[in-house]
Amino acid sequence: MAAKRVIIVGAGIAGLAAALRLSQAGWEPVVIERAPARREGGYPVVFSGVGRAGAQRMGVLPALRERQVSAFDLAYLRADSRPRFTVPHTAVRRLFGDGGMALLRGDIEDVLHEAVADQVRIRFGATVTAVTQDDEGVDVTLSDGSAERADLLVGADGLHSTVRALVFGPEDRYRRDLGHVVAATMLDQRPDGAPERAFSTVTTVGRTFTVADLGDGRVAAFFTYGTAAPDAELAEGPRRALQRAFPGPAWAVTELLADLREEAVYFDSVSQIVMDRWSQGRVVLLGDAAWCVTIFAGYGSSLAVGGADLLGAELERRPADIPGALRAWEQALRPEVLERQRKGRANTGVHAPRNRFEIALRDVPLRLAAVPVVTRLLGRHLG
Numbered sequence: 001m002a003a004k005r006v007i008i009v010g011a012g013i014a015g016l017a018a019a020l021r022l023s024q025a026g027w028e029p030v031v032i033e034r035a036p037a038r039r040e041g042g043y044p045v046v047f048s049g050v051g052r053a054g055a056q057r058m059g060v061l062p063a064l065r066e067r068q069v070s071a072f073d074l075a076y077l078r079a080d081s082r083p084r085f086t087v088p089h090t091a092v093r094r095l096f097g098d099g100g101m102a103l104l105r106g107d108i109e110d111v112l113h114e115a116v117a118d119q120v121r122i123r124f125g126a127t128v129t130a131v132t133q134d135d136e137g138v139d140v141t142l143s144d145g146s147a148e149r150a151d152l153l154v155g156a157d158g159l160h161s162t163v164r165a166l167v168f169g170p171e172d173r174y175r176r177d178l179g180h181v182v183a184a185t186m187l188d189q190r191p192d193g194a195p196e197r198a199f200s201t202v203t204t205v206g207r208t209f210t211v212a213d214l215g216d217g218r219v220a221a222f223f224t225y226g227t228a229a230p231d232a233e234l235a236e237g238p239r240r241a242l243q244r245a246f247p248g249p250a251w252a253v254t255e256l257l258a259d260l261r262e263e264a265v266y267f268d269s270v271s272q273i274v275m276d277r278w279s280q281g282r283v284v285l286l287g288d289a290a291w292c293v294t295i296f297a298g299y300g301s302s303l304a305v306g307g308a309d310l311l312g313a314e315l316e317r318r319p320a321d322i323p324g325a326l327r328a329w330e331q332a333l334r335p336e337v338l339e340r341q342r343k344g345r346a347n348t349g350v351h352a353p354r355n356r357f358e359i360a361l362r363d364v365p366l367r368l369a370a371v372p373v374v375t376r377l378l379g380r381h382l383g
């Protein structure tokens with residue numbers, strides 16, 4: 001019998017994980033990626049839970065382990081770079097729990113790409129412009145005018161998913177802005193004021209800046225700030241918007257923003273995607289396209305990999321009933337997604353505290369985090 005075909009839109013973590021898991025299940029995937037080539041870098045993420053379990057089943061956990069960022073402190077600094085307090089790396093390790101790994105988003109993508117490179121065709125520089133389906137399959141028209149037919153279409157094309165817009169309706173029907181903007185970029189070097197092998201954070205009223213020294217000469221920076229009108233900030237572009245939102249800390253951001261390569265910056269609204277259904281017939285959304293939980297939940301990569309793994313398992317279980325497999329998959333995954341979204345919403349104040357009191361309040365558990373019993377409780381709370 002011929003292998004079932006799946007078209008996957010998006011070669012991010014969700015799309016590549018789906019390509020890997022479905023090819024392991026005997027499917028023939030084709031990946032459609034809008035970017036002209038593989039994207040690089042990203043920002044550090046904590047990878048754990050369902051993501052780690054899925055990665056283990058797919059056989060990529062050892063490769064991910066090799067890339068993990070180990071032994072870093074969390075340094076909380078004043079605006080002038082003097083230390084306020086530090087959570088030492090031993091306590092950070094306990095906070096992550098046994099399974100948690102710090103990884104660069106781009107490294108997770110890399111590992112998944114290496115695992116699928118020989119078996120999966122990726123069409124770069126292409127997107128989808130139309131989708132229709134019948135009882136037997138789904139037809140996709142691509143931006144170059146070509147057409148593909150498959151048994152299943154996976155929309156893994158992120159927060160601003162085109163597959164979602166084409167099949168489920170416009171983004172504003174599902175997007176819930178959390179009133180913040182996030183920017184992330186890689187740096188050529190660590191700013192002098194930031195300690196080595198640390199994630200250094202400066203929080204002032206309404207904004208947070210973090211610079212992460214990841215070792216091997218890799219340094220990432222990210223910014224979050226509160227705003228009532230995220231779309232207006234995005235329209236301005238990262239350099240101008242960040243220069244206005246971050247008049248300091250001068251030792252870290254002034255030069256960085258002046259030299260910012262805008263095309264290398266991730267710059268977006270912090271928004272969740274809330275949908276009653278993630279599938280319709282033979283079309284399914286996966287990852288941020290379906291349920292973006294946001295940076296405030298800190299679990300999107302894990303859900304993308306875990307969700308892909310579970311999707312493959314359900315499709316293996318019900319090979320003759322694809323819509324039924326998709327419904328079963330949704331039912332199994334939804335409780336965890338809803339819980340992570342709830343945590344994400346509850347965390348919004350942490351990144352852009354409204355006053356100095358909220359900053360002090362946020363700091364209490366962090367200052368205590370070096371105490372083992374508190375670390376264990378915190379770890380449980382953060383999940």
Ligand SMILES: Cc1cc2nc3c(=O)[nH]c(=O)nc-3n(C[C@H](O)[C@H](O)[C@H](O)COP(=O)(O)OP(=O)(O)OC[C@H]3O[C@@H](n4cnc5c(N)ncnc54)[C@H](O)[C@@H]3O)c2cc1C
Binds near residue numbers: 126128162
């Ligand atoms: C600053 C920051 C920190 C984070 N920290 C964590 C963390 O600690 N832990 C964690 O687990 N998660 C974290 N996340 C979330 C995590 O990065 C995402 O949830 C995860 O990468 C989801 O990946 P995705 O593949 O669904 O979407 P994306 O990474 O957005 O990938 C979508 C892909 O689709 C492509 N694409 C888009 N539109 C089209 C189109 N029309 N046609 C074809 N291709 C298209 C894009 O180019 C991209 O390659 C963080 C996110 C941010 C922004």
